[in-house]
Amino acid sequence: MAGLKQVQRQTGVALWRQIADRIREAISTGAYDETGMVPPETVLALQFGVNRHTVRSALAALAQEGIVRAVQGRGTLIERKERLNFPITRRTRFTAGIGDQAREMRGLLLDEAKEEASTEIAGWLGLKQGEQVIRLETLRHADRRPVSKATSWFPAERFAGIGEAYRRHESITKAFAELGLPDYVRATTEVTAAHASAADMADLELTPGAILLIAKAMNTDLEGVPVQYSISRFAADRVQFTIEN
Amino acid sequence: MAGLKQVQRQTGVALWRQIADRIREAISTGAYDETGMVPPETVLALQFGVNRHTVRSALAALAQEGIVRAVQGRGTLIERKERLNFPITRRTRFTAGIGDQAREMRGLLLDEAKEEASTEIAGWLGLKQGEQVIRLETLRHADRRPVSKATSWFPAERFAGIGEAYRRHESITKAFAELGLPDYVRATTEVTAAHASAADMADLELTPGAILLIAKAMNTDLEGVPVQYSISRFAADRVQFTIEN
DNA sequence: TTAAAATGTCTATTGATATAGACAACCATA
DNA sequence: TATGGTTGTCTATATCAATAGACATTTTAA
Incomplete structure (x- = not known):
């Protein structure tokens, strides 16, 4: 060393x-x-x-x-030294991506709300500002350790009831499937890093000064229509991203 | 707000x-x-x-x-609020990627050394452990502000003199071209985040507690032979990565 | 010109951070 | 079982971080 x-x-x-x-x-x-x-x-x-x-x-x-x-x-x-690898590809899925590296995966729905799209969110989802979107606040665990916290927005009209579906399946992919979207792809991902907010720190069981890897992602259906925009915060010392070109 | x-x-x-x-x-x-x-x-x-x-x-x-x-x-x-966008694709190049967002790009060679490949580096470059590699320590600026510091390893036999070439051209791409490699592609990128070391903090003009976005990348020639492995540290508050799928 | 709003400077006090030294408690092993 | 190496605990001191209050200085606008 x-x-x-x-x-x-x-x-x-x-x-x-x-x-x-x-x-x-x-x-x-x-x-x-x-x-x-x-x-x-x-x-x-x-x-x-x-x-x-x-x-x-x-x-x-x-x-x-x-x-x-x-x-x-x-x-x-x-006692512990592992770092989960999170591949970012066209077929990025949280559960499947981490799933083979952890025994138990859980997805917890912290909050759900129907709200008007901000300019930014509307832009990402291809909606007009003020159109209704559903916002989900989710917390994802791998082997009982919190790995990431995500805020996701969905077009409200197309995906009514996605909160309930997520709560049951603990997976966005399965919730989409239940709502008639069998497949989707990752269109863009933006990655930044920042310090954790108090709320994220608590949910992710981070210690003060901890770092977040932040992935802002947009998913579309197979026709290229946006179906989800999400901002995921990962505990930087527990994960790494891999981009295969 | x-x-x-x-x-x-x-x-x-x-x-x-x-x-x-x-x-x-x-x-x-x-x-x-x-x-x-x-x-x-x-x-x-x-x-x-x-x-x-x-x-x-x-x-x-x-x-x-x-x-x-x-x-x-x-x-x-x-006074300042911009964040440079750094696209990560198969054709990722630092200078070209940032170039259209900044007026002046500079690449400074901080250090150059010929050394034996560690197990990790040898693995990435497809060499045997102990084979000779050239290590370059580079610091890249956009509009006179330091943006990233990178440690790169190259197979020593194939790329003898790359340090001198980089010093002249201030660009890996151009240095490769001079040494007979007109084109190359990004094979894999791993992204993590961490606190800055004292040395990186000084070179990148960061303040205490600052965060780094760390990209570990492997580039290959068009035949898929590894030509470069690099660990680039970006000031997290000055850049974001974009992955287009 | 005056008043309001904003940043700049000063003093004082409390608790967290860092250093220093000494010694106790525990473990492995010669 | 004795010894060296290691973590655990205690006391003491100096500096940094944070709060609190008061007032000066500067700018903008009424």
Whole structure:
């Protein structure tokens, strides 16, 4: 494992949090796979150029996330290091995409509302501003760990009852099928990253300062008519996107 | 503009930094386009549920980044709000992709080295571990603002002298052309997000706590032989990726 | 010219963050 | 069973982050 560089003394983000982020990243890239343990606190303190107590705060945060477990006398064991891969293709589907990497997939409907399309949403869905759309707020789990939270909009007229269908099937694909749309394709995806809002942080069980990968996607039916626009927020330390060209 | 939610009181990331992130995001999505100004400090303090001094710290950080400029007696003006779009397709090229959105593009070669391929790099480039590869460390600017920093690996035998070629042309595409590879395609792209390291933070002129969009990409020639593997780090608040399917 | 609205500056206080040192408790193993 | 290496806990101190209040300075507009 290449030596982790010293952290920069800076303001706004606590040192222990920066160090926690570095260690989490090192774990997920397999830097400590040989031993299955994080280096001793004193070694980490030396590497990062900080006091041992600061390292302890970082490790405590990682333990809180369930990533490591400290055992007195032995060391700090790595509990979890996986990162789910989320392929983005023309046939992108959340459940199928993650499904082969996790045993149990769940989709929870947090909120449902019928509302007037904003300029932006109307543009994406090919509607006029003010036309009715259905908005779904969904939270998706893989093996009981929250992976992403999404806000989706659908043309209200065509997909009346999609909230109820999603609640039953826990899948957009199946909800579409029930409403007479057997197949659809991903038209465009925009990817950005940002800090998590308080609400997303709570739902995704993220710790302060966590990063979101944000995918704004538009799906169409096979004729190219928009059927869904969605903004999905993924916990950045739990997933990666893959784009195959 | 929809009311920004109150920030959560939490540890590890300073309140003023969270607020700075929110305001930056609001600016880049055009929330304040009507006035071209950020709301008054007292209003923001009320919206976020914090003291006015805390908001001032946030605005000071944004001013430091050149995003806003405070004028006593008038208010806080928005200076910059653009976000560059970076399309990821089979024909992804940095210079051409960003080129039509910025007037001046520059590519700076920070470092060049010949080294033995690690297991990971060898795997991506279809080489044996330990075979020679050339590593380039490059920094790319759009209109004098640093946009991304990339580490690229090339098979050393086939692309001897690519560092010098890049230094002259400031473009991977042109360097490839000079070395007898007129065309190439993007095979796969993996996208993740993470906090910036100290070195990346300095080169990309980022402020503490900033987020990186990380694209790990493999390019091949038209026969499908790998010619480049690269890890590009983008300042997340300056770019977005677009995937067209 | 005046008043309102906005940013700039100062003092003071409290709690979180970071460093420092010392030692206890526990584990593996020689 | 003794020893070295490791995590756990405690005390102490200095600095940063956040709140609070008061007032100065500047701009805009009535």
